[in-house]
Amino acid sequence: MRATYVAVLAAALSACTAVGPDYMPPAGPAVHTDTFEAAGSAALSADPLPPHWWRLYDDARLDALVEEALHVNTDLRIALANLERARAEVDEVNAAYGVQPDVEAGVSVGQASTLGISRPAGTHGVVSAGVGIAYEVDVAGRIRRTLESAQASALARQAAYELAQVTVAAGVVAAYTDACSAGARLKVARESVALQRQSLTLTARGVSAGVYSSRDASRSQALLAQLEAVVPPLEGARRTALYSLAVLTGHAPSDYPQVLAQCETIPALTQPMPVGNSAGMLRRRPDLRRAERELAAATARIGVETAGLYPTITLAASIGTTFRTGGEPFSGSAFQYGLGPVISWTFPNQKVARARIDEAGAAARAALAQFDGAVLNALRETESALTLYVRHIEENDHLRQARDASLAAARLQQRLAAGGTVSSLERLDMERALAIAQGAVAASDATLASDRVRIFLALGGGWESAGD
Template identity: 55%
Template sequence: MKRRFATIAFGTALLSLSACTTVGPDYVAPPAPAGLDTKPATDFEAVSQTKQLTAEPMPHDWWKLYHDPVLDGLVEEAIAANTNLREAAANLERARAITSEAQAAAGVQTSLSGQAGVGETSNYGLGNPAGVHDTFSLGGSISYELDVVGRIRRSIDAATASQEAQLAAYDLARITVVAHVVGAYTDACSAGASLNVAQHSAKLQSQSLALTERGVKGGVFPRINAVKSRGLLSQIEATLPRYQAQRRLALYRLAVLTGKAPQDFPAQLATCATIPSLDRPIPAGDGTALIRRRPDIRQAERQLKAATEQIGIQTAALYPSVSLGASAGTTSRTIEGLVSDSALHFSLGPLISWTFPNTKVARARIAQAQASAKASLAHFDGTVLTALQEAESALTQYARDLEENAALHQTQKDSAEALQLENRMTRHGLSSNLELLDAQRSLVSADMALATSNAKLAGDRVTIFLALGGGWEQDD
């Protein structure tokens, strides 16, 4: 009885110790790198450079700023069927199961066993009969590991942080897929718009060539005028296959993004020629909001927490592992004998395991965990700075492209006016047909450059929304 009392008292003491001891560093969220957390929230530099950007907060469903029901439907299809999202969802499901496993390990563990067999036994020199006998056994056990130094709690916290990092990865996948859907849709319609411009220019140039060829036949124009006019028409027609291919490839991407075969893109988009645009400035927010919103930053921060918890898990190996348990069972050569008192056996008491004094392996693993935590911190800092750089770059590029687009608009307007004047002067004999041809060539170049610029601006807007991380914030 004294021995039993001592065993129970020892177990109670260990239980009390486990309630107040946790080894390893406690996680503290890191400050923003480069002293950003000490600076007041400021607008992005490009916001003050153009009226097409504003510091207003970015909306949750930013793609609805286009007011395009077709685009809204495509986004919904992608969210429901995209293969990358399905993979990310499965990874998140696995992370949740790992967390559940860690939590379950903290509770009471039970097991039941039963066995029936035939075997040869020895009399062990005790005079008992030896030979082949039937053997039957039943047993059960119950155990509970005391979290003496917080290893279990650290494991649960690490698994939870990894799960939250996977959730952020899933949010990042959704944002990326939505941006790619909007981008593919924009690229298809932009290619269609450029194709229309090229076809219109080819039509006008074909009419001009017909007039020039009549003039050559009538002896009004030299033959070189018709040759140059035909060369300009060929130059314009050479761009048509490129735009047709660009639209088709964008439609293939769009179909796959929505979980379909490449050729199963929406039929109505095969003739799309209107570039998606906004009727208001882009709401860019500020850098502080960006850090809170971007899921890759949230993912890096949660990965840092998981790495920090690993230090405590590995440090726990320096200390004893203690479990309280009990087991009971019965063994007999007959089924009837399983219920006899002589067949019963039981045990009760703590189980202690400790690698002391051989701690070199444990300390090496602690050093590995500490190095991993340092790497995770560096990755977090780099992710924050990269996110800010991507946003600033995308906004600045958009501001500069807007200036270029405005200049190209003016160029196109001037080229159209110059062609009208050349037409008038040519009819009155004040200008040659070659000068008219040069004016036509200038207008074609201006039209094509403006179409390319319009497509570039459409792509810039998608890049901005992706860089700003709009879509699913942490609260969702």
């Protein structure tokens, strides 16, 4: 009868409502439109961003490097270890939310005191053994709120791991793109240097023949030096990108793919960039999922601290025995058992508990502000990346027109120079203009390549389902 009463009491107390606020997902800052401002550009598509976005480049070598980085990158290993620790914390809380068995045993040596009236009896051993169980009744929902907080924190770690994956994938594509972009710019720069050396040779011959002055040769030599000065920084930029790529894939900086040291073709898309809409972006970005789960964990901690205002009740039962060793077996043995609740309560001194509630409430408000800020920052990053990309495409079109015009003018001047109707200064100016135009187009192509990676990173692309 008593055991039945205890079971019913435990069930009734466990059914109590958990204290503290129940978590509700935040609405976030108001977004007045679901369409990106730059969405009207022909360079962008309203199609949703596909999973594994780097495969849009259709580059098997790039795909292999990304997959390698996702398996060995050190940042991902750290994030994965943090995730595993968070999951272990959830298991720990789950283990505490149930019946806790206990087994005790002990052996001691004693001697009965006669208070000096007679000779003490000999020493004897005492053996005790027992088993017990304890169950903390979740009166105020402290354990439930603790479990909610731990689970939310684990999901936040999961989102942090996914964010690390997105960042590493974007880093690999960026390093790969930067290396090839530097190679493409180097190709243009070296071609300009080769052409200018030919021009300098012709100018030197003209000086010897009395057609040009020595000043013309000096000017041609100066232009050559200017063009040659562009090459070393680009070589350094390519080497730096290769070092980054090697480290991202778990190798020493000098152990980069040697074939990329000769790459001169910038990875590009054969279709408009699929960017979807802002709602899909907000659902997709793992940093927003992490901020939302951190808010959920902070909200649950308010309940954990609020439970400190209420008593803690533990239902315990135990059974055991104590007996002396020596003499008759089990002589002097005693059987014992216990059954009942154990109550602990900090009442009436609750100042510490209330201070902790205030602290948890302030932390939750800060987490909400961080979430709202993360949403606004995500929108800003994406809108900025898309706008810059569209404007840079317009710039690239104009630069190509200027390059083509300079190339046509240079070819015309070559024909006129053969007839002696063009001065050396005019020819030199045209060569300088052509070199500048070609370099500007190459730099613009590299900027567009970086813009594409920045957009993919802002969109949070990675492992989401294609329907997002």
